[in-house]
Amino acid sequence: MLNRINFYLPTRVIFGSGSIKDFLPNVRYLGNKFLIATGRNFARSSGLLDFVCKIMEEANLSFQVFEGISPEPTIDDCVKVAQAGKIFGADVIIALGGGSAMDVGKAAAVLIMNPGNLRDFFGEEKFDNEPLPVIAIPTTCGSGSEVTRYAVIIDPQENTKKTVSSERIIPKLAILDPTILRTLPSALVAGTSMDALSHAIEGFLSIKANHITRMFSRESINLIKNNIIEAVTTGASEKLELVFLGSLYAGFVINHTGTIFVHGMAYGLAIKYGIHHGTANALCLPYALTFLKEHGYFHDVEEIEKILTVDTLFDIYKKIGIPIKLSDIGLGQKDIKQLAEMAVKGCERSFRNMRVTFGMNDFIEIFSRML
Ligand SMILES: [Fe+2]
Known part of the structure; x- marks a missing residue:
């Protein structure tokens, strides 16, 4: 049904x-x-x-x-x-x-x-x-x-x-x-489009997702995956246009589904360490997907992997200058506890959109994998 x-x-x-x-x-x-x-x-x-x-x-x-x-x-x-x-x-x-x-x-x-x-x-x-x-x-x-x-x-x-x-x-x-996007610095095209990608994926996994929002999620993920590298590296107008459309579709999604815990995890990186919102989400996203796959979301993450795998995501990050580890933004073991504490606080609302909730030890585990 x-x-x-x-x-x-x-x-x-x-x-x-x-x-x-x-x-x-x-x-x-x-x-x-x-x-x-x-x-x-x-x-x-x-x-x-x-x-x-x-x-x-x-x-x-x-x-x-x-x-x-x-x-x-x-x-x-x-x-x-x-x-x-x-x-x-x-x-x-x-x-x-x-x-x-x-x-x-x-x-x-x-x-x-x-x-x-x-x-x-x-x-x-x-x-x-x-x-x-x-x-x-x-x-x-x-x-x-x-x-x-x-x-x-x-x-x-x-x-x-x-x-x-x-x-x-x-x-x-x-x-x-x-x-407008032709004058946007390429680093911001990269960071903001990864925010949109995170919206599309988190919305797909939200308990509020439905057939219409999942349709927009799939199309958004496809549009961003297929066009972001050229949009960032060449600034080609037709590629920027398709990424922009992907971002709009992801907006339709989160308007109905909200985000899940990736945004909550990333709040600390943005507020305490000044990392751009989209870049912070991007950094957390692949690790969060792997963790979710191990904790109750196996089939949902598999659905996403039919369009975009974690390996492809890392490959995109390398090509558009998005960090793939905490050390890429100058953070290390000493920062894990604080990041996890901020994630617990930042995720309070996101857990309403999820079938499972995570605590301090889970976040320490995820952030440790990000070292
Ligand atoms: Fe966002």
Whole structure:
């Protein structure tokens, strides 16, 4: 018997070269005053922000720009964007950037319409009022945030990542223009696409997976596996485009399935050691798959291996510059205990999406294998 399918996809997705130029002038149906929220560097230095502003001006759309969202955004980033939005009187947020900018844009859309502290809104459907509509324009091929119900934000008080989760923060419109990726540094193409690959695989293994999400997972894994090496090493447009599509599909997946313990394991690497989110997930992924195969997921991992084996994954890592051992990022035996402690904390939510749970000794075992 098939798992019950509950699939909800409220985002209008516009995908293809030139789609920002062609579609952005037509967004007045969502509101009248647009706050463009973006990060510190890439949108400005790549010329993308100027390009977007020019399109908005030519279409006579009223807008303001907030620049400066951190790569690892905290509650403070969300408050600043919300304040800028309130002062301007924004009724739409345009989140332009990677997962960080999109997540902050979504959280700010909640804060503008709901009095209170963002901490009150961490968790599932924790706010009352409908947030502002969000237009997401992703500039990386990884987070999938342009189609998901999550805004992942660091709470500095607890030194961990928290999530605002609600169907009401799923962007109303996602414009994916693959030409943007041509200016993205190849290391970021590699790191962010491995985040997407991890989403596709973790989503496949989640207890919330169904036939539709598994279809998107399989296609996402195939698209990324078959195109990532050339996308990173040659920057070929047609390869970048297919990796971008794989990242979008992985977003459809995790919007329904969430992630499993790979993301929880990797939180410590990102927060404590400053490793890029996608790279941290990539490093944990093959070891996690092997461990899962030995602990209750034999047939599920076998299904994934029909598309992508752990050996092929390591081969891809070597070719696109992703670390394959903890020592590749300067960590060793001395770091294992702390990594395992952070994994236990980081995985609390992920275990809800799994048939088994792991404890301190399991994480020490997995991280030891990563030496
Ligand atoms: Fe991720």
